[in-house]
Amino acid sequence: MSELYLWSVILAISFATLLTRSLLHVLGERVQLPALVEASLRFAPACAMAAIVASDLAYSHDVLEFNLANARLLAGLGAALIQLTTRSMAATIGGGMALYWILRWVS
Amino acid sequence: MSSPNSTHPTPAEAVRRGIRELLPATPGIFAWGLVTGVAMVKAGLDTGHAIVLSLLAYAGSAQLAALPLIAAVAPVWLVFVTAVVVNLRFVVYSAAVRAGFAHLHWHRRMWLGYVVGDIMFVRFSALRQNEPDYPHPVSYYLGGAVANWIIWQIASILGIVAAAVIPDSWGLELAGTLALVALLAPLCVxxxxxxxxxxxxxxxxxxxxxxxxxxxxxxxxxxxxxxxxxxxxxxxxx
CATH class of the missing domain: 1.20.5 (Single alpha-helices involved in coiled-coils or other helix-helix interfaces)
Incomplete structure (x- = not known):
């Protein structure tokens, strides 16, 4: 990872923040999004996060471990249940990590 | 005589109310910020780069999503596209709140858009729905946004600094993925x-x-x- 690469990605992510959050504000109310685009945007964050989470939990070091011996996968599923029942991000992260450590310790 | 505070709040009172109504969410914002900070360093960023990224990007889920790509030295355009896609919910947020900001100068609108956060957006939307005639919505928004930003940045920088003393064997980078799970699960209903x-x-x-x-x-x-x-x-x- 070169300095140039790191500063490039830092600026790229920061520009992505500015673009997504401020573009519609700057354009003002003259510009309306097509209904179909606005409808599909609603699904974008969930689908993006799902793709990232799924491939991160299902693989360990680029080897597919889609089974019940995968502590990370089980911890992720447990964390989802904790989120749905408690609606607390702190409980979800804490509970998921605790589950992960317990599963690693017993196996 | 009615209380002037409840019926005719000043802009300063609106800012304070925005802050006050955000504070109950502090544990969640803090945990998420802390985890993002730790995950950035665990993915290989050094302290300086991680702090600048946190301060400029202020985008937990986009930062977390970009980390595996940065670690794999993926092309910059792909990191950018990923950050935009993960951030797309903010386009929806800005479309939802911008009606109330139309009278402001464009550069104020730009900065107000830039500081939006998930939790403060939910609080602000509730205010607009429950009290559509609230006199200082922009001040309320600003109070919530600044409080959200400060809580997040303190937690994130604390995570960046603490990551160095946390052993890799704890597998704490998983916590970054779990933060995404926490955001994702309620959307799946x-x-x-x-x-x-x-x-x-x-x-x-x-x-x-x-x-x-x-x-x-x-x-x-x-x-x-x-x-x-x-x-x-x-x-x-x-």
């Missing part, structure tokens, strides 16, 4: 979103060996298309 999430997950897993992490991009797009098709179908047959 609605049907078309759940179907999109399932398709995105399967395609991303099957496409894992594609170069440039393109499996992620393919997963996102397939999920969005499936969710949109399923949502449109009953409308078309009506």
């Amino acid at each position: 609605r049907f078309p979103t759940f179907a999109g999430v399932a398709v995105a997950s399967i395609v991303a897993i099957l496409g894992h060996s594609l170069p440039l992490k393109l499996g992620l991009l393919l997963g996102m797009i397939s999920g969005m298309v499936v969710a949109l098709l399923l949502e449109r179908r009953p409308e078309a047959s009506r």
Whole structure:
């Protein structure tokens, strides 16, 4: 990872923040999004996060471990249940990590 | 005589109310910020780069999503596209709140857009819905946004600094993924979103060996298309 690469990605992510959050504000109310685009945007964050989470939990070091011996996968599923029942991000992260450590310790 | 505070709040009181109504969410914002800070360093960023990224980007989920790409030295354009896609919910947020900001100068609107956060957006939307005639919505928004930003940055920088003394064997980078799970799970309760999430997950897993992490991009797009098709179908047959 070169300095140039790191500063490039830092600026790229920061520009992505500015673009997504401020573009519609700057354009003002003259510009309306097509209904179909606005409808599909609603699904974008969930689908993006799902793709990232799924491939991160299902693989360990680029080897597919889609089974019940995968502590990370089980911890992720447990964390989802904790989120749905408690609606607390702190409980979800804490509970998921605790589950992960317990599963690693017993196996 | 009615209380002037409740019926005619000053802008300063609106700012304070914005802050006050955000504070109950502090543990969640703090945990998420801390985890993002730790995850950035665990993914290989050094302290300086991680702090600048946190201060400028202020985008937990986009930062977390970009980390595996940065670690794999993926092309900058792919990191940018990923950050934009993960941030797309903020386009929806800005579309939702901008009506009340139309009278402001464009550069004020730009900065107000830039400082939006998930939790303060939810609080602000509740205010607009419950008290549509509240006199200083922009001040309320600003109070919540600044409080959200400060809590997040303190937690994130604390995570960046503490990451160095946390052993790798704790596997704490998983906490970054769990923070995404916490954001994702409540979205899956609605049907078309759940179907999109399932398709995105399967395609991303099957496409894992594609170069440039393109499996992620393919997963996102397939999920969005499936969710949109399923949502449109009953409308078309009506």
